[in-house]
Amino acid sequence: MGDCTNGQFKAIRPAARVAGQRQDVWTIVNDAAAASPVKPIVNMGQGFFGYNPPDFIIEAAREAVTRVDANQYSPTTGRPNLKAAIAKVYSKSLEKEIDPTTEVTITTGANEGMLCAFMAFVEDGDEVIVFEPFFDQYISNIEMAGGKVRYVPLAPPPGGDHSTSSSGDWKIDLQKFKDTITPRTRMIVINSPHNPVGKVFTRAELEEIGNICVAHNIIILSDEVYDSLFYVPMTRMATISPAIRNLTLTVGSAGKIFYATGWRVGFLIGPQHLIKYVSAAHMRICYSSPSPLQEACAVGFAQADEHNFWEDSRKSLLGKIKRFTEVCDELGLPYSMPEGGYFVMVNFAKVKIPEDYPFPPHVASRPRDFRLSWFLTVEFGVAAIPPTEFYLPENAHLAENYLRFAICKEDSVLEDAKSRLRGLRKYM
Helix, strand or coil: CCCEECCEECCCCCCCCCCCCCCCHHHHHHHHHHHCCCCCCEECCCCCCCCCCCHHHHHHHHHHCCCCHHHCCCCCCCCHHHHHHHHHHHHHHCCCCCCCCCCEEEECHHHHHHHHHHHHHCCCCCEEEEEECCCCHHHHHHHHCCCEEEEEEEECCCCCCCCCEEHHHCEECHHHHHHHCCCCEEEEEEECCCCCCCCCCCHHHHHHHHHHHHHHCCEEEEECCCCCCECCCCCCHHHCCHHHHCCEEEEEEHHHHCCCHHHCCEEEECCHHHHHHHHHHHHHHCCCCCHHHHHHHHHHHHHCCCCCHHHHHHHHHHHHHHHHHHHHHHHCCCEEECCECCEEEEECCCCCCCCCCCCCHHHHCCCHHHHHHHHHHHHHCEECECHHHHCCHHHHHHCCCEEEEECCCCHHHHHHHHHHHHHHHHHC
């Protein structure tokens, strides 16, 4: 029998880690889409692709699901074919021969891989430093592991409200970073190419950050899930020095690389003394990851060069960035030209929302970019993400005039979005 009084069941108390959270940005954007009379919505909010992986990878997935072995549990650290293919590709870019057996582990998406890293090394009260703006999942993952998040903001270009600039002009205050380190600092998370800014950290920036971590024996979780999409020279954290490599876990995403975010195939690469504990956490969290999709991704890595995939992918996404930003240039809306990844941060300081516009209370109470996002979605049917979701409230002013657009969509969708956004002229 259930525990009830007068026919009413008693309320169940949720765990603190999931209780009391305010409405998340994804729900708000979906609500705006539902409220919009403009249909269909052009979804440039979430960073999923609007097209399939290349044919050679799709065919590999079809073949894999016909095999008995590929439809059963994989080894908890990942299928040997995929680990070997990743080790071969990344040995070159990480400038070290990677041992697929001891230095690579496969996870159920990069997000689960990062959760495994936090679970492996962060204990109650340990601190983890992240740079704002941050991928929002970092925070919940750190806190679920018992950690406390410390923040260091990236400063946007001073003239971002008035002129287009490079995403590389978003800068870290290194003194602030040093001052944020305490005896409880266990890890840092650095994301390059960066979501949502598109910044590719320079070698000099990474060297300064890495050397500080070495001095304090801080583990570096280097989130490089957009590593196949860089438009300026890219340096990997683990290549800076042997001492920095010794502390670095490199995070990758086959799902993002091969346009298959729903496949949930991620991986971490690092020295054995770090990877073995990540693998141990992964075993307890979900045991193993999707077997046929691992096999398909193994083919993707193994055959990428012969299909000219890396060059074609960068060329395609850079073309989409240029295609989309044409309308920003037309309207005089400044933006940060991304150095990597597939997000564009557009500045809407020039857009004047009507003062009497009927925002729902939970949107009206949030920073200006939430109102911009709602307005754009409801009035024009174009969904974009308000980046202050990825900041502390006290630093939200740094990005409240920006919206993040995911441009990994079909060209026809980008053209539709451009056509709709031209309607903003009457609000400028």
